[in-house]
Amino acid sequence: MKTKKTKKWYDYLWIASTLYLILGFFNILFAWLGLLCFFIPLMISIIKGTKTYCNKYCGRGQLFELLGGRFGLSRRKDIPRWMKSKAFRYGFLIFFFAMFFIMLWNTYLVFAEINELKQAVTLLWTFKLPWHWAYHGTLFSPGVAQFAFGFYSIMLTSTVLGIVTMALFKPRSWCVYCPMGTMTQLICKTKNKYVTKSLNK
């Protein structure tokens, strides 16, 4: 009895997300495009007070949905209680931002010519992967490339975490603790604090 759903253009944004990871493998400077995945959801939540980005446009969510759903790479088990607790979700958000600012600091150090550019991608904030083949020099400061390596590290790390929890739990388990998802929900909750419920008679 399923009603057939017509796909919209934004249902294919998982292709963009996949392409992003692939392009960064060949030229790290593409990593800068990832800023879109930060600013678009933020702007939507700040201006409109909705999570339309998560609900419609997020290619990463779609990718997990596809891999875990259509391709069956998920056990489809319930996520453990603690992982959906506010403590863990907010804690992970804070941790993620702390790491983000350290990354920005490292970028600054390269811009200021205090440190040398490190041509590596850091996985899970620990493992340094060689990635020098993706660097072909930059017109500007090597700091531009340092930011790209740092940003790509974040994107790759969150993809890997997302794939692990996708396999263990439901396909889009990442969305439970995704920092962008948590942050935009917090913004919406703050912004819409005094808005009363729409439905539910």
Add this chain to the structure above:
Amino acid sequence: MKKRKAVITESECVACGCCVKVCPKKAISVFKGMYAEVNTDLCIGCGACMKECPASVISVEVFEYEDKEN
């Protein structure tokens, strides 16, 4: 008459919208980026949303309805 309807634990909902995508009746929506809510007039209690929800905060429960009004 007994009817099955989806019930959401709003306080634990992450507002991802996975449930919205799978609902065959467009009975579920994310309210202002805060949590999902069910329109009980439309919901047929199929449980598709429950299976999909990554946070597992949906359950399908049986409710007793007055026979007269549908």
